[in-house]
Amino acid sequence: xxxxxxxxxxxIKTRGQHVTLRCSPISGHKSVSWYQQVLGQGPQFIFQxxxxxxxxxxxxxxxxxxxxFPNYSSELNVNALLLGDSALYLCASSGQGASTxxxxxxxxxxxxx
Amino acid sequence: AQTxxxxxxxxxxxxxxxxxxxxxxxxxxxxxxxxxxxQPPSRQMILVIRQEAYKQxxxxxxxFSVNFQKAAKSFSLKISDSQLGDAAMYFCAYxxxxxxxxxxxxxxxxxxxxxxx
Numbered sequence: 001x002x003x004x005x006x007x008x009x010x011x012i013k014t015r016g017q018h019v020t021l022r023c024s025p026i027s028g029h030k031s032v033s034w035y036q037q038v039l040g041q042g043p044q045f046i047f048q049x050x051x052x053x054x055x056x057x058x059x060x061x062x063x064x065x066x067x068x069f070p071n072y073s074s075e076l077n078v079n080a081l082l083l084g085d086s087a088l089y090l091c092a093s094s095g096q097g098a099s100t101x102x103x104x105x106x107x108x109x110x111x112x113x
Numbered sequence: 114a115q116t117x118x119x120x121x122x123x124x125x126x127x128x129x130x131x132x133x134x135x136x137x138x139x140x141x142x143x144x145x146x147x148x149x150x151x152q153p154p155s156r157q158m159i160l161v162i163r164q165e166a167y168k169q170x171x172x173x174x175x176x177f178s179v180n181f182q183k184a185a186k187s188f189s190l191k192i193s194d195s196q197l198g199d200a201a202m203y204f205c206a207y208x209x210x211x212x213x214x215x216x217x218x219x220x221x222x223x224x225x226x227x228x229x230x
Contacts, residue, residue, distance in 0.1 A: 042220030104158035
């Protein structure tokens, strides 16, 4: 079975541009979460979606938005990119419940120049 | 708000030896889960071990075990018989057991583990 897949793997954008990152969860997983990992830090929670509804939002500006599609894949959108948005963006999928394991994708490395 | 603290930015261990990575957390909740994740240079986060707060018994997964001290809010990871493939960043993470925030992992800053041959 395929694991969590993210695309693209690497991306370079210019300040002020918009970016869309994509995530396909493990088959059967209905929950998708997004994390931002700045170099040298632990991942920080951005969003969680379950059954296409937002279930949680971290402390990120409104420039960050996300959605989940009927097939449970998800997109993370970032508008008006800043240099500080340069990071590894991780997607995780899981089943229902806090005890279930979160499976991570390999991430999208976003560089803003 | 819950916080997770890893006070060791870097650790080093000799191959075949044992190493312990430290983690402390702060929470007022009684229902929660604790995790150790490994992140090799390939970037993919891999679950190493999981502990339910309501379980007194420390979790064990082959060479990996934890020392869960609930009252002290401490959750250390012990790696026995260290192997070269254990070299990676290790992150301690907390997840609330309450609805609404399920799926929201709170991570520490990580410990970079080096394994010397």
